[in-house]
Amino acid sequence: MRRFVLVLLGFGFVMMLGEQRASATETVADSCTEGFTKLVDAMKEECQSLADASKQRLELLKTYDPDKDGHDATKDATLKDLNERIGKLKDARPLLARGLCTATPRNCNTLASTVSISLDQRVGAELASSLAAPRKSQAQGAANEAAASDRQTSNNKSGSSAQIDPVESIQPITLAGGAVALSGTRSGTKGVGVISVNPLALAAPNDAVAGRIFDISVSAPFDLQHGTDEDRRYISVRLRANLTAPISAEALRNKVSEWVKAEGRYADDIEGVLAHAEDVAVCAEVIARTGKPSKTACGEELDDTEVARVRTAAYAEMDAARRAADKYYLGLDARLDAGDPTGPEVAGDKGTHLLGGIASGVRLSQSQRWDWELRGRAAGDYFDSRDDSLGTRPKPVYSVDWGAAFIFSGRLENHAKQRMAFGMGVEGRQSASDKSDARQTPTNFVNLNLMAVVPAVSGGDLGLAVSIPLAEDGVKRGALISMSTDLGLLDHSSN
């Protein structure tokens, strides 16, 4: 019986504590709701004016895009007027007018989320001021650097008779692409079809890291005169990977994550401050205006140095990522060829061919529209002959493969969507194997490659290339003249 009474008493005590806690929570919630309502009531007129002007502005912009459709003097004047009206309201009550008028629910949590934005505004303004001076002096340099990040992606046709670029880039295609090339070779006119796919970009189109890592290309020739028979069965697979992409994009993601987490922690702290403030409305207004709570208005202060630090770091990383994303690249170039790329007319090129190496490139801006690009490649090469026409098959041949090129590319006018490009380079292969074997395989050569690419249709271009052997000790391939159409299928960057 005594135990039962004790349990009852204990239960009653717990209930009482619970009620007290609920009451305290309600008081805090009521206090924040009251503060919220007080602030919104004080801005009723501003809220309505802002809402009207903002609505008019959005409706106008929905149908008016001056950069796309051209400027309309009347609409420009209306837009200017609306911007001024909105600007004046903002000046009167920065942040609160926009943040509080439409925010729900009207509790401490929402109030903290709203007023904590002010810290971001303050740090952003400080950051902008600190960057303004150096940026001004570097304006031209920055503009030129920015131009370099306009990357050109193309299908990977490296090492085939469809190759147009003097040395192929290893920057992956944006999503997917296709190319058809016609090549004049010493064994007749050949056609080559190429499909390039960026699987990670297709799987995760919003992921900047994934979309910049690698692509795979498959190409196969077709003979315009004889079709594809047993002797011409040939397929090539190319993989190129840009290893600098994940480094820059991952760092960016981490910095942004740190930034938003710090902002979240700061807003949590502000929520606590507001909950205990004597006058929530006054405290919130002070935070909104100054970016942080003051002891006089809120009863306590908060340390905002960490948020300011990670915010600045995140912005610096964004800036760096944007500029560097496409300016430099360094990565892998891997190729597999199986079969006979030129048919029986050229003896010695039928076999299994593997190439693996590193490739890199850098863009050097010359003006707002034009830039130079330098490309290079160094690789190891393996060729295992399967050519029965040679009598005795040569042993597998190991070679060093290399290439270097410069490309001048740009747009004829600012409004041009596609680029023109002209390039020149040399590619070569030197065997490290027995000379007699090497003589019967496609190695020991140096080719001079010339390229011209002109915009053709939206999202595509037309390329013309000439490859002239400067030295040719192995299988004689002869000069090549190739014409290729390059289409960026599903490639939004070329729209």
Place this chain on the structure above:
Amino acid sequence: MDKSSGSIEASPVCDTAGNMTTTVQDPITEASSYVVRFRNNVTSTGAVLVVVAWVPNHANAVPVPQQTMIAPGATGELSGIVPPAANARRMLIVASLDGGEGGRLTLLENGEARAIDDVTETTTWHLLVAVKS
């Protein structure tokens, strides 16, 4: 979400300093679908980076930041579903531009244009996450 005020778009400028703009937009409702679209002008001198991130509420889990790089003349998008208001306080949209770039930043909520702005400098939009009514 209270839209009685009729306000569905914000001022182009809430706070501008030098080459950075911070704007507070009207709240975005939890569980709605969003698309952040940026059309980089053909006259832009370089790529524009667009980032979407979520400020956590009481250290709750939020989606990882999304990012995309958009070439001149191209249009890029980031899309998804707004996380619960219990998990995310705010949505952050950043369009990172340098001297010479310009374009149109648009936010769609459930397929409807919610905010549009023509930007010429690094711009940050803040949107509170509102509880679904």
